[in-house]
Amino acid sequence: MQLNSLGFPRIGRRRELKFALEKYWRGESTQAELCEVASELRRTHWQWQTAAGVEQVPVGDFAFYDQVLTLSATLNAIPDRHRGEGAIDLDTLFRVARGRAPTGQDAPASEMTKYFNTNYHYLVPELTQNQEFSIAYEQFFDEVSEAQALGYKAKPVLLGPVSYLHLAKTVGQEFNKLSLLSNLLTAYADILARFAAQGVEWVQLDEPVLALELDTQWQAAIAETYQALSTVNVKVLLASYYGGIVHHQALVSALPVAGLHLDLVTAPEQLAVFANALRSEQILSVGVVNGRNVWAAEIDLIAERIGAVARDLGDRLWIGTSCSLLHCPVDLDVEVKLLPVLRKQLAFAKQKLLELSKIRQLLLAPNSDEAQKISAFCIARRQAKAQAADKQVIERVAALTTADYERVSDFSVRQSVQQQKYRLPLLPTTTIGSFPQTPAIRGLRSRWRKGEISDAQYTEQLQQVTRDTIERQLKLGIDVLVHGEAERNDMVEYFGEQLAGVGFSKNGWVQSYGSRCVKPPLIYGDVSRPKAMTVEWAEFAQSLTDKPVKGMLTGPVTILHWSFAREDISRDAIATQLALAIRDEVVDLQNAGIGIIQIDEPAFREGLPLKQSEWQTYLDWAVNAFKLSAAGVTDETQIHTHMCYSEFNDTIAAIAAMDADVITIETSRSRMELLNAFEDFEYPNEIGPGVYDIHSPNTPSVEAIVHLIEKAAQKVPVRQLWVNPDCGLKTRTWDEVEPALKNMVDATRELRRRL
């Protein structure tokens, strides 16, 4: 009964890889020094895994930037603009990823996008119609040798051919990506043959696409692929994760692969189905410890659940994490300041491997003292958690009625009440919330966190920043102001820190892309808001002007998606608790005289399940969570929301159902194309389509903005339109922001004159 580690985080428990990469990029270290840090990390991680009882260490999970990019390099699928004179090397990878590297010519980086339904970003392979694949980069093979030289049995882990093609985009002439499959398979077969020659027994090929609902072409591609690769002399472990694959059961069970991995965390019901269909020469790897979350596994319950299959399969059962541990922080042992209640509930990557070994213990020697101890510990932990439940929150949720989700009156009534109250001009101008987080502001916050300045000094300096931000907006002539969010480090963390039931780690970093990591809040208990979170800042900002200043909040769905959420209640239930906490804040803001309140939901779309057939269920509860957060106010209070992503067609009905009085969206890069969805749907409420791209340092011209607003007005009645940038301005400088907003206001005035 082997323990299967599908992949380990590479960033390092103290983000060693991040710092080594950034040093190298700044030209302050050599490539050899960077590679030394990398190999030290691999050595450490392999050693931890082996110490936990993992027999075959994963190789290929390490990447200097992104594992999909390493694979593209291995396959020689690198865009011409990033190739240098010689062979593909590390700097080639950095040019693809960042547009630049210490050597070679700068060229625009490849596109980066989210990996399936995770918060990890991969570099999108760019494939041309005549794409050729051949082995062109040695990192995987070198690492196999490295592991073997250290005495480990190496199990290479690679993204499978079908998922690779699925994630790629085509460039140049349009063509069907699948036309490249047979070429690609030849290259994969060469890669596998190289591994075989190195003495590798097992290769893990990850096919997360299996969790999607694939059309017949893509299903055929799966069959063709694993048929073709079965001729190579290695055992293939086909790994699925991020969702169940029962919908492809017949297809998958018929594949000539030596082993199959299932994610039983997201889809426990798959176990019986696939175990029954397993051929006698195949192994089954069961992903029972969640690779995407930080909570300690219910080891005793897991052992119970897989007990029968374990007895049936014996050595043909492997026990694994649900997916690679890439999405999980590295090591709980370096957390020194955690609340003890919280610590007991946690397991980071290193600890999750130990959980696997405990599950094995329970299965192999259920009556041993050690096994009894493990079970007793799990039971006690569950009891403690149940006792810590917040009855008030639970009762409040239970008492909710449908009325709690609805505003007092319909939008048309609210709209006229609000027009009466605010008397905003045609095409009101506003911004999305944040203004430049200058080095001075960040420095201030870090001095405050270190205790170098007092709370009073910190507040007083931030008030100065806020005052300045309001003055600048007044001078620009913006109609609906914001306070600028100078006091916020991050739009989720700021709220997480103030909510009960939410905790923080010190080193719980997870790679987002390249050297960038995020440290998601930990929603470990019932969520509530002990006291107002934003009211003082909102009141202060509003006291400086007669123009309306928007209250600014992060919505429940976004807080949920950007956190590690508990698993003992549904996501839907957590969203409801978060919604009530935000609702309390919305009501307090209203009572403090803040008449316009924005509830940001930039991550709304991210929660969409991989299977389209499950979308509606998600949308129903996500929309409800938003509505619950917003509906506690009177008709006069104007609720805004904001979303910045590039696809509304398939979710427009849900967006409309949210019933925000105003939605601001990112549209400038799509040149208002995104508004088509709103036009076709006859979206009834008000919309602020972004009129300039905040990701660019360039100043948009008055003409360009006029043109975009005119385009918008062709799609949406002008009375419904607002004028604003695409998103918040925190990453820009004032030198960039002021001229851009001035042109935005000038363009609006020009149009008001004309219309």
Ligand code: GLN
């Ligand atoms: N109010 C936030 C800001 O302006 C919104 C950020 C976002 O959409 N990601 O920074």
Ligand code: ZN
């Ligand atoms: Zn945004």
